[in-house]
Amino acid sequence: MNLLLEARGLHLKFGAIAALDDVAIDVSAGEVVAIVGESGSGKTTLLRVLAGQMAPDSGTVRYLGGDVLGMTEAERRRLMRTDWGFVHQNPRDGLRMGVSAGGNVGERLMALGARHYGNIRDEAKAWLQRVEIDAARIDDLPRHFSGGMQQRLQIARTLVTRPKLVFMDEPTGGLDVSVQARLLDLIRALVHELGLSVLIVTHDIAAARLLADRILVMRRGQVVEQGLTDRVLDDPQHPYTQLLVSSVLAA
Amino acid sequence: MTEAGYNFAYLDEATKRMIRRAILKAVAIPGHQIPFGAREMPLPYGWGTGGIQVTASILGPQDVLKVIDQGADDTTNAVSIRRFFTRVAGIATTDATGEASIIQTRHRIPEKPLTENQILVYQVPQPEPLFKLEPHRAETRRIHALADYGLMHVRLYEDIARLGHIAKAYDYPVMVNERYLMSPSPIPAFDNPKMHQMAALQLFGAGREKRIYAVPPYTPVRSLDFEDHPFRPIRAPHACAICGSRTSYLDELITNDAGGRAFICSDTDYCQERQEAPKAAAE
Ligand SMILES: [Zn+2]
Numbered sequence: 210m211n212l213l214l215e216a217r218g219l220h221l222k223f224g225a226i227a228a229l230d231d232v233a234i235d236v237s238a239g240e241v242v243a244i245v246g247e248s249g250s251g252k253t254t255l256l257r258v259l260a261g262q263m264a265p266d267s268g269t270v271r272y273l274g275g276d277v278l279g280m281t282e283a284e285r286r287r288l289m290r291t292d293w294g295f296v297h298q299n300p301r302d303g304l305r306m307g308v309s310a311g312g313n314v315g316e317r318l319m320a321l322g323a324r325h326y327g328n329i330r331d332e333a334k335a336w337l338q339r340v341e342i343d344a345a346r347i348d349d350l351p352r353h354f355s356g357g358m359q360q361r362l363q364i365a366r367t368l369v370t371r372p373k374l375v376f377m378d379e380p381t382g383g384l385d386v387s388v389q390a391r392l393l394d395l396i397r398a399l400v401h402e403l404g405l406s407v408l409i410v411t412h413d414i415a416a417a418r419l420l421a422d423r424i425l426v427m428r429r430g431q432v433v434e435q436g437l438t439d440r441v442l443d444d445p446q447h448p449y450t451q452l453l454v455s456s457v458l459a460a
Numbered sequence: 461m462t463e464a465g466y467n468f469a470y471l472d473e474a475t476k477r478m479i480r481r482a483i484l485k486a487v488a489i490p491g492h493q494i495p496f497g498a499r500e501m502p503l504p505y506g507w508g509t510g511g512i513q514v515t516a517s518i519l520g521p522q523d524v525l526k527v528i529d530q531g532a533d534d535t536t537n538a539v540s541i542r543r544f545f546t547r548v549a550g551i552a553t554t555d556a557t558g559e560a561s562i563i564q565t566r567h568r569i570p571e572k573p574l575t576e577n578q579i580l581v582y583q584v585p586q587p588e589p590l591f592k593l594e595p596h597r598a599e600t601r602r603i604h605a606l607a608d609y610g611l612m613h614v615r616l617y618e619d620i621a622r623l624g625h626i627a628k629a630y631d632y633p634v635m636v637n638e639r640y641l642m643s644p645s646p647i648p649a650f651d652n653p654k655m656h657q658m659a660a661l662q663l664f665g666a667g668r669e670k671r672i673y674a675v676p677p678y679t680p681v682r683s684l685d686f687e688d689h690p691f692r693p694i695r696a697p698h699a700c701a702i703c704g705s706r707t708s709y710l711d712e713l714i715t716n717d718a719g720g721r722a723f724i725c726s727d728t729d730y731c732q733e734r735q736e737a738p739k740a741a742a743e
Contacts, residue, residue, distance in 0.1 A: 283606045290610075305614070309621055312614045319617065320610025326620055326686040348621050 211238040213374055213406050216259055219268035221430075228254040229265060230430035236374065241400055241407040243421035243438070245414060245453065251430040252410045253378060259408065260295060260376045261285045272374070290320050294367035298379040300359035303366070304351050310337060310362055311347040317370045336365040340395060357388040361395065368399060377409040381416055393419050414453060418442055426450045469516040470548040475499055479517040479672070483663060486674035491636025492604070493587050498670040503544070507537060508566055508583035509667030512544070515564050515581050518663070519545065524552045526560035531568040531709070531726035538566075555729050567630075569651040571708050571730040574660035576677060582645045584666040587673060589633045589643040609641050612684060620689055629694065635682045636675055644681075650693040650709045655681040698723040703734035 214236040221229040228251045236242050244252045257263040259270055261277045270277040272288070280288070289295065297303040304313055314333040315323070323329050334344040340361035342354075351359050360380060367375060380396065381389040393416055400407055400420070411417055417424055418438060425435040426447065434447040445451045467473065475497075482496035501509040519525070525545055529538040533555040541564060542553045554560050557570040566583040574580060590600045593611050603611065612633055619627045626632075632649035636642045644652055645664060655662065655675060662675040675681060685691035696710045701722040708730055710723040725731035 282602070286606055286608060290608075308614055309618060311621055312618050315617055316610050316614050319613040320608065324613075324685075324687050326617065327688050329617065329686075330621070 212236075213238050213240075214259060214270070214272050214408070216270045217268060219255070219258060219265045219270070221254060221258065221263075221265040227251075227430040229258065229268075232268070232427075232430070232432055234259070234425060234432070236406055236408055238373070238406055239404050240423065241405075241409065241421045242423045242425065243417035244408070244410045244425050244427055245412065245417050246427035247412060247453075249429075250427040252412075252427045254430075255427065256376055256378055256408065256410045260293070261288075290317055291370065292373045294370075294372035294375040296360075296363055296367050296375060296377040296380050298382040300351070300356070300363045303363040304359060306352050307350065309348045309350060310342065310354075313351065313362060313366045314369050317366065321370060332369065333365075336369050337362075339399070340365040341391075355388075356384055357392060360384065360392060364396065364399070368403065368405075371403065372405070374406045374408070377407060377411075379411055379413075380409065381411070381413065389413075389416070396420060414442065426453065468521070468549055469519045469545065470501075471499060471513065471516045476517045479513055482672045483514065483517065483674065486663070486672050487661070487676050489640070490675055490679050491634075491640030491642040491673060493671040493673045495670055496672050498667050501667065503540065505668040506585065508541060508564070508665075510665030510669075510672070511564050511566070511581050511583035511667075512541060512665075513667065514663050514665035514672060515545065515562060516549075518579060518581075519549055519551060519562065521549070521551065523561045524554050524559055526554050526557060526563045526729075527565075528563065528568060528570070528727075528729075529566045531570075531711070532728045534728070556733075557727075557729050567646055567648075568709070568726060569647055569654045571705075571725070571727045572733075573654075574658060576659045578660040580658075580660050580662045582647075582662065582664045584643065584645045584664045584671070585668070586631075587643055587664065587666040587669050587671040589631075589641050604640060607639060607641075609635075612641055613686075616684060616686065620686070626685065626689065626691075632691075633684050635684060637679050638682070641684075642673065642675075642681075648694075648709055649683065649691070650695050652681070652683045652691070653693055657681075696723050700725045700731060700734075703731045705731070705734060 212235060216234045219229045219232040232255060246252045258265050311330060311333040314336050315329040318329050334347055337344050342358055342361055351362055381392050397420055421438045424438050424441045425432050428449045434450045442454055445454050479496055482494045486494045501512055503509055527538040527542045529535040545551055546553060557572045562579050564581040588600055593615055594600050616626050630648055631643055631646045632652055634642050634644050657678050659677055661677055664673045683691040699706045702724050705725055708725045711726045713722050715722050
């Protein structure tokens with residue numbers, strides 16, 4: 210397996226609270242890894258540390274062998290607009306609300322040097338269709354879109370430059386259940402088509418089951434269990450995982 | 461003669477040295493904005509205090525100063541600045557572009573090509589080309605440091621998507637030396653090509669925002685555009701009603717109450733010279 214991301218011995222304390230307590234994680238090429246846990250488990254902190262947005266107290270994060278934590282801001286940003294993508298829980302954090310849908314999708318292309326308006330626009334239209342947004346809405350502002358559409362637009366904007374590794378922070382978080390299901394299906398189809406590697410943080414066990422090849426269960430800053438998705442969810446070993454899985458069944 | 465009580469060119473020597481250091485840094489990094497400790501000037505902001513401080517710092521007793529505002533030497537703003545420097549530096553002034561060693565300008569570049577022996581000083585209200593797109597200065601600094609200018613192209617993309625063309629007619633953003641995105645100050649886009657490989661040193665002073673930047677002689681300056689929507693310097697498709705020029709930048713004048721209109725050169729010295737040239741040739 211071609212290892213993309215590799216973290217070892219991550220520690221991070223917020224005051225007396227250990228947000229990360231000796232966490233290790235690997236993501237291989239083409240693999241979808243879900244980090245599940247309740248709020249406060251440290252899963253979002255872990256995502257931010259792995260994406261180089263936050264420094265741990267100790268530990269290492271390597272991307273294709275390169276030291277993520279030692280990167281300059283310039284190197285990190287370059288990675289963020291080439292190899293990496295980040296999908297935020299709130300589409301407002303990932304979109305430019307004052308810029309048209311086409312401009313939002315085209316921004317990463319332009320940041321990478323695309324200078325042909327017609328081509329940028331064609332690419333934006335193709336991506337809108339790909340995320341099931343009517344291409345006729347290419348000049349509309351995202352603020353006139355529904356929450357689900359905004360999230361799909363954020364995904365198009367992120368994937369347009371074909372990143373290798375996409376970080377997703379509760380991508381279905383703020384949406385209605387019916388909208389969530391459609392979005393999960395879309396993400397699953399795109400991940401498969403593009404062969405993406407994804408690191409997804411979610412409190413939603415059903416979403417993890419649908420998308421992930423592997424699952425890490427976090428509690429109080431520690432990874433309490435990890436393994437192939439079916440194994441972890443069908444035969445949970447740790448009492449906390451058993452509790453998480455049973456609460457889904459009860460719901 | 462310099463009035464008693466004033467240092468030459470108004471500013472004290474320590475301030476001039478500080479501004480000259482900022483200018484040297486600016487020349488060393490074409491298009492990059494250098495902060496400087498702007499001084500209070502006896503003119504309000506918006507009257508070119510940044511340009512005045514730059515001019516005051518580079519002015520010597522032998523210099524000949526021209527000041528233009530919207531291309532004209534005789535507007536209140538231009539006259540006040542010229543009078544100010546005559547009073548505090550005792551230097552000679554001129555309306556003739558070819559005779560000036562320093563030209564301070566607001567909103568235009570003279571039509572007559574400038575030479576290596578001249579310096580063009582721009583008055584700049586807003587030095588940050590990303591000002592309207594990104595309100596946080598810390599973020600715009602990062603964008604410049606990383607040359608991460610996709611955002612500016614998004615703005616141009618949006619113009620074409622909404623209007624079919626890039627709407628910016630003034631202060632049209634340029635790339636300097638293929639490195640820094642720069643505001644050319646509110647000159648018409650028509651003037652942008654004159655900045656490219658200009659023989660004269662170009663200095664930009666923003667008083668309120670306390671920034672100086674520069675384009676050294678013979679530096680590439682490129683107006684941003686798209687391959688399929690190339691930059692076009694626009695001028696009114698008329699000839700000057702006075703001198704007949706079909707290449708100069710024109711102002712539109714209302715000539716009478718009936719709504720009659722005429723187009724004349726915005727650069728008054730250029731227009732004047734063209735009116736005199738045929739006569740001189742005939743004599
Ligand atoms: Zn004329």
